[in-house]
Amino acid sequence: MSTKIITTLGPASGNPEVLKYFKEHSVEIARLNGSHGIIEEHLRIAKLATNAGLDLMLDLPGPKIRLGEIHDKLLAVKTGEKVIIEKEQEHKENNLKTLPCQFSIEKYTKINDIVYIDDGKLQFRVIKIEKNRIQVEALNSGPVKSHKGVNLPYGTIDIDFLTENDHRLIEKLLPIIKPKYVATSFVKTIDDIYRLKTAIQNSLHNIKNYYPKIIAKIEMAEAIEPVNITSIINECDMIMIARGDLALETTPVHIRVPFIQNDLVQRCQIQNKPFIIATQILESMITCPVPTRAEVSDLYRAVVLDKANYIMLSGEAAVGQYPKECVTIMHDLIQYNKIQTVHTNKKLKTKTIEKKITTKRNLSKIKRKRI
Numbered sequence: 537m538s539t540k541i542i543t544t545l546g547p548a549s550g551n552p553e554v555l556k557y558f559k560e561h562s563v564e565i566a567r568l569n570g571s572h573g574i575i576e577e578h579l580r581i582a583k584l585a586t587n588a589g590l591d592l593m594l595d596l597p598g599p600k601i602r603l604g605e606i607h608d609k610l611l612a613v614k615t616g617e618k619v620i621i622e623k624e625q626e627h628k629e630n631n632l633k634t635l636p637c638q639f640s641i642e643k644y645t646k647i648n649d650i651v652y653i654d655d656g657k658l659q660f661r662v663i664k665i666e667k668n669r670i671q672v673e674a675l676n677s678g679p680v681k682s683h684k685g686v687n688l689p690y691g692t693i694d695i696d697f698l699t700e701n702d703h704r705l706i707e708k709l710l711p712i713i714k715p716k717y718v719a720t721s722f723v724k725t726i727d728d729i730y731r732l733k734t735a736i737q738n739s740l741h742n743i744k745n746y747y748p749k750i751i752a753k754i755e756m757a758e759a760i761e762p763v764n765i766t767s768i769i770n771e772c773d774m775i776m777i778a779r780g781d782l783a784l785e786t787t788p789v790h791i792r793v794p795f796i797q798n799d800l801v802q803r804c805q806i807q808n809k810p811f812i813i814a815t816q817i818l819e820s821m822i823t824c825p826v827p828t829r830a831e832v833s834d835l836y837r838a839v840v841l842d843k844a845n846y847i848m849l850s851g852e853a854a855v856g857q858y859p860k861e862c863v864t865i866m867h868d869l870i871q872y873n874k875i876q877t878v879h880t881n882k883k884l885k886t887k888t889i890e891k892k893i894t895t896k897r898n899l900s901k902i903k904r905k906r907i
């Protein structure tokens with residue numbers, strides 16, 4: 537089976553024309569990211585995607601630490617600037633810029649720890665810890681936007697696996713849209729998968745003949761420990777190598793992802809489990825109509841070397857300027873690989889036939905000599 541595409545839906549792709557294009561160009565699954573957008577919007581887009589013939593994936597946010605609503609949606613920070621990160625309901629007047637956070641994070645940090653925001657695009661060093669807030673120093677400049685992810689690779693996070701938001705999506709959205717797949721974020725152990733299954737069963741108690749396939753998103757250091765990963769792969773229907781958070785939840789940050797990807801691909805192949813390679817495959821195409829050479833090489837690795845069952849577009853398809861162009865690049869590489877494979881197989885076949893013929897000829901020569 538050749539690789540298929542998953543596209544995350546959002547403002548850039550939630551319309552019939554784009555979805556039709558996706559369907560015609562190797563997209564099989566439409567992902568609804570439960571971290572963004574309201575239920576009504578997910579319902580609307582789910583209907584459009586189903587009408588376009590796509591399967592649905594509901595991606596549950598799990599215990600991901602995110603910023604809250606930033607006043608005016610955006611705040612600029614400068615290198616060296618001191619900033620407060622505080623639990624959003626616990627705001628205390630101060631004269632520093634303040635980033636609201638959905639969880640209280642002071643208990644997961646120590647002085648000098650690095651806090652990563654927005655997939656690591658912004659880095660801060662912890663300089664002071666107080667109740668419900670930390671003071672940090674910006675290590676680089678940039679804009680901070682509402683709801684971006686916060687990663688603390690040096691802390692042990694013990695936020696409950698299924699959050700209030702996950703329960704709300706399981707109860708309010710799942711029974712209506714009946715997605716073929718439910719993806720679950722920040723899985724650490726097999727018990728998390730059991731808990732998710734129980735929550736889904738409870739929400740579907742009145743619905744017969746439907747149960748979603750479960751996708752475990754691998755993005756935590758604990759999940760890739762040998763004692764956990766084998767049983768997680770066994771218990772779910774598909775694995776997502778969720779490289780965005782994985783890059784920041786494993787140390788040394790950023791550089792371990794390709795090594796872990798290699799290991800997970802091998803494990804999935806040995807355990808005969810389909811897998812998805814996700815995140816930043818064509819990230820630069822959020823704002824540029826063509827990919828970088830490095831991105832095409834990453835795509836080549838996923839499709840040709842790893843033979844991923846699915847490759848996934850996130851922001852590129854949800855909010856990017858070129859969702860159709862991204863899908864076209866992926867589709868074209870998949871098709872090109874098919875042609876190359878047929879070509880190589882034909883060449884191999886011809887070589888084998890040639891070899892057989894030469895061997896036969898040599899044999900008959902030997903026979904003739906003997907006579």
Ligand SMILES: Nc1ncnc2c1ncn2[C@@H]1O[C@H](COP(=O)(O)OP(=O)(O)OP(=O)(O)O)[C@@H](O)[C@H]1O
Nearest residue numbers: 544545546547569571572573685780850851854855
């Ligand atoms: N439905 C949506 N509505 C608005 N913005 C969205 C939507 N989906 C995604 N986005 C934007 O695109 C970015 C990238 O999308 P992506 O699905 O990778 O989200 P994410 O925040 O990185 O979360 P996750 O870790 O679950 O992938 C998001 O950070 C968000 O700004």
Ligand SMILES: CC(=O)C(=O)O
Nearest residue numbers: 778779780781814815
């Ligand atoms: C897809 C996702 O959640 C990640 O890469 O972190």
